[in-house]
Amino acid sequence: MVRSSSVVPAAVSLFHVAQAVGNGLAITPPMGWNNWNSLACNVSEDLLLSTSKKLIDLGLQDLGYDHVVLDDCWQSPRGDDGYVNADKEKFPRGMKHVSDELHSVGFKFGMYSSAGEMTCARFAGSLDHETKDAENFANWGVDFLKYDNCFHMGRMGTPQISFNRFKVMADALKATGRNIALSLCNWGEDYVHTWGMSIANAWRMSGDIYDSFSRPDALCACDTNNPADPFCIAPGTHCSVLFILNKVAPFADRSIPGGWSDLDMLEVGQGGMTDEEYKAHFALWAALKSPLMLGNDLRIMSPQTLSIVNNPAIIALSQDPHGRSATRVARNTSVPKDEYDIGETHIWSGKLKNGDQVVILLNAANEDVEMSASLKEIFTPSGPGGSAPQVKESWEVFDLWADRMSDANAQAILDAEDQASRSEVLKKLNWYNASEVSYKEGLEKGDERLFGKKVGVVEPRGQWDVLVERHSAKVYRFRQVNGEAGDHDEL
Numbered sequence: 001m002v003r004s005s006s007v008v009p010a011a012v013s014l015f016h017v018a019q020a021v022g023n024g025l026a027i028t029p030p031m032g033w034n035n036w037n038s039l040a041c042n043v044s045e046d047l048l049l050s051t052s053k054k055l056i057d058l059g060l061q062d063l064g065y066d067h068v069v070l071d072d073c074w075q076s077p078r079g080d081d082g083y084v085n086a087d088k089e090k091f092p093r094g095m096k097h098v099s100d101e102l103h104s105v106g107f108k109f110g111m112y113s114s115a116g117e118m119t120c121a122r123f124a125g126s127l128d129h130e131t132k133d134a135e136n137f138a139n140w141g142v143d144f145l146k147y148d149n150c151f152h153m154g155r156m157g158t159p160q161i162s163f164n165r166f167k168v169m170a171d172a173l174k175a176t177g178r179n180i181a182l183s184l185c186n187w188g189e190d191y192v193h194t195w196g197m198s199i200a201n202a203w204r205m206s207g208d209i210y211d212s213f214s215r216p217d218a219l220c221a222c223d224t225n226n227p228a229d230p231f232c233i234a235p236g237t238h239c240s241v242l243f244i245l246n247k248v249a250p251f252a253d254r255s256i257p258g259g260w261s262d263l264d265m266l267e268v269g270q271g272g273m274t275d276e277e278y279k280a281h282f283a284l285w286a287a288l289k290s291p292l293m294l295g296n297d298l299r300i301m302s303p304q305t306l307s308i309v310n311n312p313a314i315i316a317l318s319q320d321p322h323g324r325s326a327t328r329v330a331r332n333t334s335v336p337k338d339e340y341d342i343g344e345t346h347i348w349s350g351k352l353k354n355g356d357q358v359v360i361l362l363n364a365a366n367e368d369v370e371m372s373a374s375l376k377e378i379f380t381p382s383g384p385g386g387s388a389p390q391v392k393e394s395w396e397v398f399d400l401w402a403d404r405m406s407d408a409n410a411q412a413i414l415d416a417e418d419q420a421s422r423s424e425v426l427k428k429l430n431w432y433n434a435s436e437v438s439y440k441e442g443l444e445k446g447d448e449r450l451f452g453k454k455v456g457v458v459e460p461r462g463q464w465d466v467l468v469e470r471h472s473a474k475v476y477r478f479r480q481v482n483g484e485a486g487d488h489d490e491l
């Protein structure tokens with residue numbers, strides 16, 4: 001089946017939504033899969049095509065995961081003609097074949113290179129070869145380019161130098177005439193959150209994530225709380241979920257439709273975190289409008305992993321047409337700490353298109369905590385000190401994890417022998433299908449599969465109190481009682 005691309009509705013929305021780079025792409029945060037976190041250099045045609053089949057078979061493509069992104073290690077050495085072709089052993093029929101196969105079943109094809117003389121795994125990089133590499137990407141039908149930062153030959157150190165280096169590829173892609181989304185991976189260096197949106201659809205704001213909720217690591221050196229490292233000298237590779245959240249907090253508001261702060265690919269299902277930690281990781285990435293790129297090996301997925309990433313009520317936060325990140329409205333570091341001296345709680349809050357508010361209470365303390373979120377705090381972004389008009393209203397509270405798919409049903413999908421029996425399971429569950437009803441439409445119509453389950457009410461000027469387990473998050477949609485569905489496109 002061939003799905004229509006998102007380019008048409010995106011172009012229409014240009015007229016009423018402020019946009020970043022303005023190529024009409026990534027109007028909501030891109031979703032899909034990238035091989036790096038689970039398989040690193042072990043890439044092949046078979047991996048990409050068998051994974052794309054899994055995305056379809058598990059119902060994930062129909063929830064919006066429509067990019068298949070190939071990371072590093074696909075290259076053979078740059079030829080005498082100046083072009084880099086695919087490694088013939090890994091990709092015996094070439095990249096165009098992979099791309100055609102993916103397109104024929106409705107996927108966008110994502111590719112990888114680095115703005116350096118070599119890529120991070122030391123294959124041919126694109127620095128000073130941007131024109132020819134972009135030409136190849138366009139000829140192969142690439143839709144999305146993850147563009148890394150390794151071996152940059154010292155061409156960094158000020159925002160202007162980094163901007164210029166990455167802009168060469170942005171211009172080269174544009175010159176091909178093919179509309180290719182650009183996803184910068186320069187690890188938050190040189191204040192990319194201040195200039196990435198001018199040339200790219202997404203920009204990585206930290207060093208690489210690793211499969212840990214909160215463990216600090218010497219390799220993820222940038223400590224935003226450490227005055228000795230104000231310039232983030234070594235963004236590194238072992239950044240925890242909590243580290244990334246703390247790093248993005250001061251500039252979470254920079255994302256707008258078409259340009260997103262990228263918190264890095266997901267670690268859900270990789271084995272280093274608990275179920276509750278993965279749920280928190282996924283929900284925060286959704287509410288903070290990071291691209292949602294699955295990073296696990298889909299061929300060995302557990303039912304618990306599937307039922308985290310296939311929750312439409314959480315994905316609807318990511319794909320909400322308002323297109324602005326939740327921001328952190330409270331942080332408490334006076335809570336019990338673990339052996340690494342890590343322990344804190346956060347409240348994140350963000351406006352949604354229909355006037356609802358996403359509210360996340362994150363407990364990263366070393367014990368269960370009774371947390372409270374007052375309307376005064378929750379609506380700080382609309383007016384500090386209780387001045388926001390929303391504080392005087394009553395709000396119904398909906399738990400967005402309440403309708404998580406059961407293990408038994410997720411297992412039935414994983415076990416289904418063919419498409420028909422898998423579809424039967426999903427149909428019986430009346431599971432959300434975004435290919436049938438887009439998130440935008442489902443939200444407008446009040447499709448209850450996107451709204452979780454009502455668990456209480458907060459009275460005017462009131463607060464929401466809840467026990468939040470150690471290393472977990474409560475994720476809510478606050479809905480105004482008798483509220484009018486307002487349009488909230490204003491910046």
Ligand SMILES: *[C@@H]1O[C@H](CO)[C@@H](O)[C@H](O)[C@H]1NC(C)=O
Pocket residue numbers: 039042044046047
């Ligand atoms: C690499 O991938 C292939 C299949 O895609 C798999 O059979 C093999 O075990 C993988 N090797 C490693 C080291 O992960």
Ligand SMILES: *[C@@H]1O[C@H](CO)[C@@H](O)[C@H](O)[C@H]1NC(C)=O
Pocket residue numbers: 001059062423426433435436
């Ligand atoms: C979702 O809807 C599309 C369009 O109607 C359909 O082709 C597809 O099979 C459905 N997906 C599932 C998982 O049932």
Ligand SMILES: *[C@@H]1O[C@H](CO)[C@@H](O)[C@H](O)[C@H]1NC(C)=O
Pocket residue numbers: 332333334335369370
């Ligand atoms: C921070 O959390 C601790 C422990 O739950 C609590 O006693 C304290 O009042 C909180 N501080 C603030 C400012 O909320």
